Amino acid sequence: MKALQGVEGRVEWVDEPSPTLDVGQVRIKVAAAGLNRADLLQRSGHYPPPPGVTEILGMECSGVIAEVGPGCAWEVGDRVCALVAGGAMAEEVVVDARHVLPVPEGISLHEAAGIPExxxxxxxxxxxxxxxxxxxxxxxxxxxxxxxxxxxxxxxxxxxxxxxxxxxxxxxxxxxxxxxxxxxxxxxxxxxxxxxxxxxxxxxxxxxxxxxxxxxxxxxxxxxxxxxxxxxxxxxxxxxxxxxxxxxxxxSTLRSRDDQFKADLLSDLGQHVMPLFTEGRLKPQLARSFPISEAEAAYAELATNQVSGKVVLVIDDRLM
Structure with missing residues (x-):
């Protein structure tokens, strides 16, 4: 698969091995990934991922479930968004099924990529x-x-x-x-x-x-x-x-929290917050989206500190 890596202060779309799927995990075909300030820091070498987490950039994404591991209630084809400790800016990502949320009705996959983090x-x-x-x-x-x-x-x-x-x-x-x-x-x-x-x-x-x-x-x-x-x-x-x-x-930091903590947080988010998107009381604030081929421009845009809302990288617009 292709994935985005930080290399000497810049980003490159490179070949990486596809992640393996384990019990309690799902594989997501990534449509888009949200860009966060932590990604800027990681690209520049100032915020390495937690031990055991991939060096691939990205901490949130949206997409479609492509494979389901044992013990998961998700189904292939479900439209979802996910919180990850790393690896979201890739053609696919494997994530703890408990860290995945359904895309609210009326919300596009572009917008959903900017929700979880x-x-x-x-x-x-x-x-x-x-x-x-x-x-x-x-x-x-x-x-x-x-x-x-x-x-x-x-x-x-x-x-x-x-x-x-x-x-x-x-x-x-x-x-x-x-x-x-x-x-x-x-x-x-x-x-x-x-x-x-x-x-x-x-x-x-x-x-x-x-x-x-x-x-x-x-x-x-x-x-x-x-x-x-x-x-x-x-x-x-x-x-x-x-x-x-x-x-x-x-x-407070979130990225380094353990899987159970994040599972409990996402469960709470699913119960109290996600329904408000369907009701129209919350709306993802998508400032601008960039194709993955323009990832460096997206990072530069966020680095200006002039962005109001979220910047999103589109990985596969065919899924939209």
Missing amino acids: VYATAWLNLFQLAGLQPGEKVLLHAGASGVGSAAIQLCKAFGNPVWVTVGSAERLAYCESLGAQGGVLRNENLDALNDFAPFNVILDPVGANYAALNLKVLGVDGRLVLIGLMGGSKSELDFAKVLGKRIHILG
Whole structure:
């Protein structure tokens, strides 16, 4: 089969052995794969896959079941999307059957490729780890990103007012169109967040640059969930604020979680989140799709930090 590999800071569509199928697994003929910031880091050599996971890029995909291993309830021909630790950007991928979800009615395979990673990340960190309750206020840094786009819609669906930080007025308008109450531009006065504070939960992929700000605008018993380090890994913290406000600081990654954890998460997602796509309350935010032959251009597009929503690589448009 053909698969996408990161080679010395670029990507190449190369020949790779087809993965073997084991008990409890399914083989998916891949239609499209979602592109995430983790893929940019892996391509550049800064985010290797977990031990035992393929070097093939890609952590989410959509497609059609081509083969079913023993112990699986899926059927050949089912239209699905899947969360994987690696290997999604290939003509086929073998995945734990419990990490697969049916494509919601009315959603194309193009769109479905951008669902698993960002909605699982938003659901895990906001609703499972931070324990977000109806009516609690949320601040999302990088609100126009794929995760941010998913999180805004989930907050709206479950009754949580949400504000964002973004890089431009256009991206702020995009977030507001999805349901954000408002926000601020990161290159202007972030202290304007005080007008909307205190927040109950902050979802932060930035890290060090926003550490002091986060403690300032969180309320009593606030929860800060750190999911990335785009703004650095080291910062001085005022622990008097952490103590005085009883702030919970949570570090969270998804890719390295074990299979059972992901199975439970995907089960929860299937029960509480996926039906909202069919109801029209959630919609995948596909910013742009690229054919796999233009994979390098797709990576460059995401690297601009100007994308609102998801970038998707089309592997096989005949499956669409």
